[in-house]
Amino acid sequence: MKVTTLKEIAETLGISITTVSKALKGYSDVSSKTKKAVLELAKELNYTPNSFAVNLRTQESKTIGLIIPEVVHHFFSSVINGIIAEAEKNGYLVIILQSNESLELEKKQVALLLNKRVDGIIMSLSNESNDDDHIKEIIKREIPFVQFDKISKLIPSSKVIINDQKASMEAVQHLIDQGCKKIAHIRGPINPQNAIDRFIGYKKALEKNDITFDSKLVYTCENVTFEEGIQFAKEIVNDHPDVDAVFCITDLVAVGVLSYLNDNNIKVPQQIALMGFSNWFMSQVLTPKLSTVDQPSYEMGASSFNLLMEEINYKKQNLPFKPKTIELTTSVIIRESSIR
Amino acid sequence: MKVTTLKEIAETLGISITTVSKALKGYSDVSSKTKKAVLELAKELNYTPNSFAVNLRTQESKTIGLIIPEVVHHFFSSVINGIIAEAEKNGYLVIILQSNESLELEKKQVALLLNKRVDGIIMSLSNESNDDDHIKEIIKREIPFVQFDKISKLIPSSKVIINDQKASMEAVQHLIDQGCKKIAHIRGPINPQNAIDRFIGYKKALEKNDITFDSKLVYTCENVTFEEGIQFAKEIVNDHPDVDAVFCITDLVAVGVLSYLNDNNIKVPQQIALMGFSNWFMSQVLTPKLSTVDQPSYEMGASSFNLLMEEINYKKQNLPFKPKTIELTTSVIIRESSIR
Numbered sequence: 001m002k003v004t005t006l007k008e009i010a011e012t013l014g015i016s017i018t019t020v021s022k023a024l025k026g027y028s029d030v031s032s033k034t035k036k037a038v039l040e041l042a043k044e045l046n047y048t049p050n051s052f053a054v055n056l057r058t059q060e061s062k063t064i065g066l067i068i069p070e071v072v073h074h075f076f077s078s079v080i081n082g083i084i085a086e087a088e089k090n091g092y093l094v095i096i097l098q099s100n101e102s103l104e105l106e107k108k109q110v111a112l113l114l115n116k117r118v119d120g121i122i123m124s125l126s127n128e129s130n131d132d133d134h135i136k137e138i139i140k141r142e143i144p145f146v147q148f149d150k151i152s153k154l155i156p157s158s159k160v161i162i163n164d165q166k167a168s169m170e171a172v173q174h175l176i177d178q179g180c181k182k183i184a185h186i187r188g189p190i191n192p193q194n195a196i197d198r199f200i201g202y203k204k205a206l207e208k209n210d211i212t213f214d215s216k217l218v219y220t221c222e223n224v225t226f227e228e229g230i231q232f233a234k235e236i237v238n239d240h241p242d243v244d245a246v247f248c249i250t251d252l253v254a255v256g257v258l259s260y261l262n263d264n265n266i267k268v269p270q271q272i273a274l275m276g277f278s279n280w281f282m283s284q285v286l287t288p289k290l291s292t293v294d295q296p297s298y299e300m301g302a303s304s305f306n307l308l309m310e311e312i313n314y315k316k317q318n319l320p321f322k323p324k325t326i327e328l329t330t331s332v333i334i335r336e337s338s339i340r
Numbered sequence: 341m342k343v344t345t346l347k348e349i350a351e352t353l354g355i356s357i358t359t360v361s362k363a364l365k366g367y368s369d370v371s372s373k374t375k376k377a378v379l380e381l382a383k384e385l386n387y388t389p390n391s392f393a394v395n396l397r398t399q400e401s402k403t404i405g406l407i408i409p410e411v412v413h414h415f416f417s418s419v420i421n422g423i424i425a426e427a428e429k430n431g432y433l434v435i436i437l438q439s440n441e442s443l444e445l446e447k448k449q450v451a452l453l454l455n456k457r458v459d460g461i462i463m464s465l466s467n468e469s470n471d472d473d474h475i476k477e478i479i480k481r482e483i484p485f486v487q488f489d490k491i492s493k494l495i496p497s498s499k500v501i502i503n504d505q506k507a508s509m510e511a512v513q514h515l516i517d518q519g520c521k522k523i524a525h526i527r528g529p530i531n532p533q534n535a536i537d538r539f540i541g542y543k544k545a546l547e548k549n550d551i552t553f554d555s556k557l558v559y560t561c562e563n564v565t566f567e568e569g570i571q572f573a574k575e576i577v578n579d580h581p582d583v584d585a586v587f588c589i590t591d592l593v594a595v596g597v598l599s600y601l602n603d604n605n606i607k608v609p610q611q612i613a614l615m616g617f618s619n620w621f622m623s624q625v626l627t628p629k630l631s632t633v634d635q636p637s638y639e640m641g642a643s644s645f646n647l648l649m650e651e652i653n654y655k656k657q658n659l660p661f662k663p664k665t666i667e668l669t670t671s672v673i674i675r676e677s678s679i680r
Contacts, residue, residue, distance in 0.1 A: 048457075063435070072415075072420075072421050074412070077411050077412045080412075081438070084436065085438075088445075093435045094436060094437075095403070095433045095435050095436075096434060097428075097433070097434075098425075112433065114402075116433065137386075192607070228627075244417065258625070285598070285622065289627070289628035
């Protein structure tokens with residue numbers, strides 16, 4: 001690429017580099033005639049300030065990093081949407097990295113972003129994340145940092161979360177209110193805090209209603225996929241023919257369950273009521289329409305960026321910043337799959 | 341943020357900055373004892389090379405820009421996935437910007453990326469794009485550039501596309517083969533090349549089968565949404581009760597049509613056969629399952645990045661690069677919504 005430099009402009013016009021620089025910045029000690037000549041030539045030659053040099057001077061990249069487990073996931077793509085929209089308003093660019101739910105990749109990407117000297121990092125942990133040395137490194141280097149959705153409670157950073165326990169309790173309570181007595185739970189993997197909390201909420205709702213908890217009714221996803229939904233639905237139907245409801249860690253898994261039940265002529269909700277989590281777009285177009293928990297994903301992204309921005313601004317002024325936690329509101333969306 | 345500099349390491353150890361720099365790079369004219377001391381201190385102080393300074397020296401940012409119309413769109417999120425995965429393998433970071441289908445925002449974002457001096461740009465045009473001065477600017481500045489999906493044919497850049505006309509002809513031919521005689525088409529907006537080509541393919545398939553083209557059976561989306569699918573389905577059913585098939589610009593619109601038909605007890609495919617485009621994940625879990633055209637979105641992303649990488653490498657060696665066009669294969673996926 002041919003890059004126009006201040007030097008070329010200066011040489012072409014037979015003036016000093018300093019004068020060119022001053023003219024471009026509109027300094028008053030440069031004549032308007034010179035200013036005009038410089039601006040015209042700069043435009044003609046497609047001159048743009050060298051952003052690397054500007055970065056070096058300001059030590060600001062106006063770029064933030066975002067690490068998420070999976071882009072092709074309605075929840076995360078909607079979060080990205082919220083982050084990009086807010087970043088745009090504030091003149092920030094967003095580098096997006098995908099951990100593919102792998103701890104190893106996640107560590108590598110944190111290192112990449114630190115090395116790139118982004119102004120801040122927003123992150124949702126991978127399912128594999130069970131050690132947090134790489135996260136501690138972000139804190140140690142005092143890089144503004146916000147966690148959302150799948151977080152590490154122990155890391156002292158800002159967080160944007162929902163109350164997973166409460167949301168899950170409400171969802172299961174609705175199933176119980178519909179007369180369901182034997183409710184299976186397809187939970188998320190062992191590590192993520194939100195999978196743990198949703199499981200606890202399920203258990204608490206049973207306890208509150210004097211329904212005995214049975215660990216055999218709990219199925220644990222490894223990868224939280226559509227295929228696992230199909231597989232566990234088959235196991236539930238075969239092993240526990242009297243199960244009358246299934247509560248799933250996320251809509252994608254619930255869609256797998258629904259797909260299996262529909263294909264095997266098991267009536268939803270009459271024989272088995274079904275409840276997802278997250279309110280993906282597709283949940284409203286299924287037959288029957290899927291009941292779920294609405295999780296404000298766009299707002300989660302927007303809030304995460306704004307919290308990060310706040311920390312970046314504190315840092316610029318060398319003020320101490322106390323991490324904040326924003327808890328967003330969820331609601332149970334009752335559709336056809338759970339009304340009996 | 342406290343940033344460790346070479347100077348601090350030099351002062352702490354009482355050696356010159358040059359020696360510190362050489363030690364970090366493993367130069368042989370520095371004693372192994374000094375090297376060890378420098379490396380240990382650098383690690384202790386969290387020293388990382390200043391990437392801005394490195395960028396200034398190499399004029400390479402190892403970062404590319406991606407501008408897409410919408411992140412929360414199964415097709416585009418899957419493309420992003422392909423791009424990020426290949427970028428990761430090649431040590432590149434990806435800045436993602438969203439035009440929200442707005443030409444004004446798209447122009448602003450091209451300017452931002454040019455100013456940021458990314459090493460290359462990958463882009464799918466917004467629906468509003470009907471002028472391409474901003475795109476010509478990318479070419480003029482000799483920034484490696486790849487267009488995919490919604491492209492401008494006139495811009496001399498590499499492109500990753502599908503044969504929209506052919507794909508669309510095959511989809512409509514399938515509907516005709518199923519006995520459909522009055523096929524409505526819900527097309528995309530006026531500007532995008534792919535919407536134009538899919539419309540032409542629809543028209544050609546009718547002509548080939550001696551079915552008279554009727555412009556009243558063509559409905560034009562402004563925003564290509566689920567809601568437009570519902571609205572147009574209603575209009576089609578009211579205005580043309582003898583329509584026996586609908587071919588939609590994309591699955592999202594087809595899902596809107598299906599939703600309206602299901603809610604109004606109009607049998608799909610018996611009364612109206614339905615065909616989407618793009619093969620979104622959800623098309624396979626609908627009732628009935630949606631027939632569609634499979635468009636290899638992940639591969640489209642991966643190929644776009646690899647073409648860009650090729651151009652970047654040519655440029656590094658100051659070799660002339662001739663833009664290439666990769667055409668990916670599509671296939672009609674026949675499911676329940678179109679089998680009569």
